[in-house]
Amino acid sequence: MPLSQFLFWGVPIIALVSYCLLMLFLVLSTKDRYIKTFMLVLGALILWTASALFMRMDLSPGSLFWNRIMVTGMFFVPFLIHVFVSVLGGRLRKLPLFVAGIALTAALAANFSGMVVEEAAIISTPIFIHQQPALYRELTYELGPLAIPVYILFFLTIFSVLLQARKASQAGTAPVGSIRLVVTGTIIMFVGVVxxxxxxxxxxxxxxxxxFINALLLVVAIYKYRMLELRFMITRGLAFFAVIAALITVYLQGLLWVDRRFTLFSGNHSTLITLMLIMLIAATFQPLIILSRKVVSLIFQKADYSRRQALKNFSLTISGVLSLEKICxxxxxxxxxxxxxRxxxxxxxxxxxxxxxxxxxxxxxxxPELTLETxxxxxxxxxxxxTSLTSQAMKSLPYFKSMWDQEKRLLDQLDIEVIVPVKSRNELTGMILLSSKEDNRPYQPDDLDLLTYLGTSTGVAFDNARLYAAAQAEAHTDSLTKLYNHRFFCRSLTEQIEQVGSGDLSLLLIDLDYxxxxxxxxxHFDGDRALQQIAAILTQLVGTRGIVSRYGGEEFTVLLPHHPTQQAYELAxxxxxEIQQTFMNSDDVTQQFLTASVGICTYPRSAPNGDELLKRADFAMYTAKNKGKNQTVIYTPASATNPSSLSKNPPGGNFDAEPSYAATIYALTAAIDAKDQYTFGHSQRVAEYAVTLGKSLNLDPSHLMILKEAALLHDIGKIGIPEQILNxxxxxxxxELEVIRKHVEMSITIVKHLPSLTYVLPAVIGHHERWDGKGYPRGxxxxxxxxxxxxxxxxDTFDAMTSDRPYHRGMGIHEALxxxxxxxGTQFDPELVVLFSKLVKNKTISINQNYRNSMVG
Structure with a gap:
């Protein structure tokens, strides 16, 4: 057969058969929007190729009719490829699609009106091939006046395909390799049409x-770069096709053997025997064809079954597991x-x-030490x-060109082939990295489907495990300091006693002073922050050597397994x-008092069990507090006394009797009166006014006593102010004003060295604060x-205004009020002002003008 005749007949037939087989595979597959769009492209290709073949066969109603149908398919192909590439890149837009649809309609109208191809015919010429007569067929046609404009429109459609492919490549929504194949095939198709x-x-x-070359390149792009999930379906179809082809070959060979065998015999019986044998062979091969279909299905279903079993077993396993390690x-x-x-x-x-x-x-x-930032x-x-991501896609997608070289090298060293997202509620909770398979076979699309499903299931399991872990942590973690809580400490104490056996277990009981x-x-905000600072100190210094817990309030415990007493003392x-240095380094002198008292006891040397270990460490800690605070005491049997004899009441807690330190208070008050002659009696008067106001607020006797003593001591810091400024x-x-304001901090410095009087400090430090926050020293x-x-x-302010000072004469009572x-509402508490004014006006607060203005000469 001449080459021209092979092209004339062979190319359309091969193309048509290939398109039909691929369409059959697509029809049998699970379809998504990508496959459905690609099926439209295949439909247009089948229309184009089938009509070209019918035209060459000169079927009714004639070659011209089939030529126009062929041109119709030719117009539809680039339009549908444009749609397919747009859908694949996620860039399908209604307006460009509408414009292209109008152009396609106009081209079709021109085609069927005879303006593109006016005449088309098949000319048959008799020839001899190997001395056998045959017909030589060729196509002739005449172009119409709109042929070139329509071809320009065809070119614009092709150009839009190339543009969409470029945008998909730049956006990283499709691999670069697949886009190149699509672009190359589209250009080849355009050249062929031109x-x-x-x-x-x-x-x-x-x-x-x-x-046809364009279609082949498109199929290669789909197959190689997984543009569509077709590989599993094609593999099964090709396997069945191969088995059927082998059976047909054997069947034909059997028929030829029977024909040659029995034509040697003469007589009527040979024909009958031949027919019977042919029927027998046919009857034998029919079940074989059915059996082959079942065998091929079973081969692939076996893989499906193993996958389903793996999914089932994994789902059953993780349904009752809340450990992240076991889930992994x-x-x-x-x-x-x-x-x-691997x-x-x-x-x-x-x-x-x-x-x-x-x-x-x-x-x-x-x-591996692999860490990825968010x-x-x-x-x-x-x-x-x-979906899962293959290493090939990572290398081809422009989006991943920004990956750091170090991570790229590490992924290559780990031989990572696939990365699977682990997501739950659309949040990425993790990733699964898989190396190559043991048989070095590539990952199939159904493998990626399985991995994607496992990733989703794992994401839910991860979430459950994380929530459970968080609940467990919350149950035994102190919410403020993030240390273990009292409950966890008690459980750990019992567990550690069992674990150390006859070894040492030391307990530190730490209580904050003041x-x-x-x-x-x-x-309380600053108090909470101080507790957090101390928790950080304990965590840093103890590390993994022991268990740090917040026992309650301002008390902390440290369990030290296998630590003898001396090691525990050094750590304590x-x-x-460290606690002392942390708070002594502050610029604010009022903070220089937060320290810690530590009690130590060691099991089994100084305590026979966990309960006694805790009690004796507690006793040692209170011994440290009663010996002057800010020290560490080790419990020893020789030092044991009755713990109940140690006073645990805060200083100033009992106001039923006149305290023994009253003389100290009055001595300090006299000292400041002697220092500042213009304020003689000021502290006593402020105490009288404040206590009367406190009684009207129904304060209990203990708070009235604190108020009185704070009033007597509130200006004690003026002892450190130079007399030339005071007078x-x-x-x-x-x-000079800044120096005067320092008297508040000086008062704190003096009083804090009198441990029995520290309870007056909150009132003393705040008597120059304002209601609007513009006071001092803390605002x-x-x-x-x-x-x-x-x-x-x-x-204090009322007495200062009604008293004579070096810089002003005292106001009248009503003027000061x-x-x-x-x-x-700005300087003073508005409710207290109303009450104070009422007490002055009804003379509950008595003001002696002569006493008020008297001075030491």
Whole structure:
């Protein structure tokens, strides 16, 4: 057969058969929108090729009719390829599609009106091939006036395909390799179609050959780069096709053998025997064909069955597991049993470091140090995409060109072939990294489907495990300090006693000195922050050597397994000194008092069991507090006395009798009166006013006593102020005002060295604070300033205004009261101002003008 006739007939037939087989595979597959769109492209190709073949066969109603149908298919192919590439790249837009549809309709109208091809005919010429007569067929046609404009429209459609492919490549929504194949095939198809403008070339099916090459390249792109999930279905179809082809070959060979065998016999019986044998062979091969179909299905169903079993076993296993480690073990076992993967690494998200780290490895020996930040290209990609990612896609997609070289090299060293997202509620909780298979076979699309499903199931399991772990942690963790809580300490004490056996177990019981005072001075917010600082100190110094817990309030415990007493003492001293240094380094002198007292007891040397260990450590700690605080005491049997004899009441807790330190208070008051002659009697008067105001607030006797003593001591810091400033007759300059304001901190410094009087400090430190927060030294606002300090502020200011000073004459009572009322809500507590004003006006607060203005001469 001449080459021209082979092209004339062979190209359309081969192309048509190939398209029909591929369409059959697609029809039998599970279809998504990508496959459905590609089926439209195949439909147009089948229309184009089939009509070209019918035209060459000169079937009714004639060659011209089939030529116009062929041109119709030719117009539809680039249009549908444009749609397919747009859908694949996620860039399908209604307006361009509408414009292209209008152009396609116009082209079809021109085609069927005879404006594209006016005439088309098949010319048959008799010839001899191997001395046998045959017909030589060729196509002739004449182009119409709109042929070139329509071909320009065809070119614009092709150009739009190339543009969409370029955008998909730049956006990273399709692999670069697949886009190149699509672009190359589209250009080849366009060249083949353009050749139709030259009738001498167009009589050969070069356009169909070019389009067939385009289709082949498109199928290669789909198959190689997994643009569509077709590989599993094609593999099964090709296997069945191969088996059937082999059976047909054997069947034909059997028929030929029977024909040759029995034609040697003469007579009528030979024909009968031949027919019977042919029927027997046919009857034998029919079940074989059915059996072959079942065998092929079973081969592939076996893989399906093993996958289903793996999924079932994995689902059943993780349904009752709340351990993250066990979930990862079940996952790696399931993947390895089905896919025979060499190495599997599971990465999980750490909320603490906000990174993805390798949590589990299928290898018990090798655990790679791989960490990915949340802004790394891989996590960012998986947050937007649900499917698994192959190493080939990572290398071809432009999006991953920004990956750091170090991670690329590490992934290559680990031989990572596939990365699977682990997602739950659209949040990326981890990733599964898989190396190559043991048989070096590539991962199939159905493998990726299985892995994607496992990733989703694992994401839910990860979430459950994380929630369970968080609940467990919350149950035995102190919410403020993040240390273990009292419950966990008690459980750990019992467990550690059992674990150490006859070994040493030391217990440190740490109590903060003056913490109640610290809370009163700075408020609970600063008190909580101090507890967190101390928790950080304990965590850092103890590390993994022991178990640190918050026992309650301002008490902490440290369990030290296998630590004898001396080692425990050395650690306790480091902790005590670190706490002291942390708070002594503060610039604010009022903070230089938070220290720790530590008690130590060691099992079994000094305590026979856990209960006694705790009691005796507690006794040692209170011994440290009663010996002067800020020290460490080791419990020994020789030092044991009755713990109940140790006073655990805070200083100043009993006001039923006149305290023994009253003389100290009055001595200090006299000292300041002697220092500042213009304020003689000021502290006593402030005490009287403040106590009367406190009684009207129904304060209990203990608080009234604190209020009285705070009023007597509130200006004690003026002992350290130079006399030339205290007695200056003119206005004070800024620097002198700053010195005067220091008297509050000096008062704190003096009083804090009198441990029995520290309970007055909250009132003393706050008597110059303002209701609007503009006071000093701390700038507290509103009710954040202690109530006793707010009472003291009104009494102190009122007496200062009604007393003669070097820089002003004392105001009248009503004038001073008016000034106090005017500053209600800014300088003073408005409710206390109302009550104080009422007490002055009804003379509950008695003011002696002569006594008020008297001075020491």
């Amino acid at each position: 050749l139709n403008l030259v009738p001498m070339l167009g009589r050969y099916p070069l356009d169909i050959l070019a389009t 073990e079940s996952l790696t076992d399931a993947v390895q049993s089905v896919l025979r993967t 190495k599997i690494f599971v990465m999980t998200y750490s909320e603490h470091s906000q990174t993805y780290d390798v949590f589990h490895s299928s290898s018990h020996i090798y655990h 802004n790394h290209p891989l996590p960012v990609w998986f947050r937007k995409n649900e 913490f109640k005072l610290y809370n009163d001075l700075y408020g 001293e480091r902790i005590r000194l 200056k007759t003119g206005p004070l300059i800024r620097d 507290t606002q509103g009710e954040n300033t202690p109530l006793l300090a707010r009472c003291l502020a009104i009494a 008016h000034e106090i009322e005017r500053n209600a």
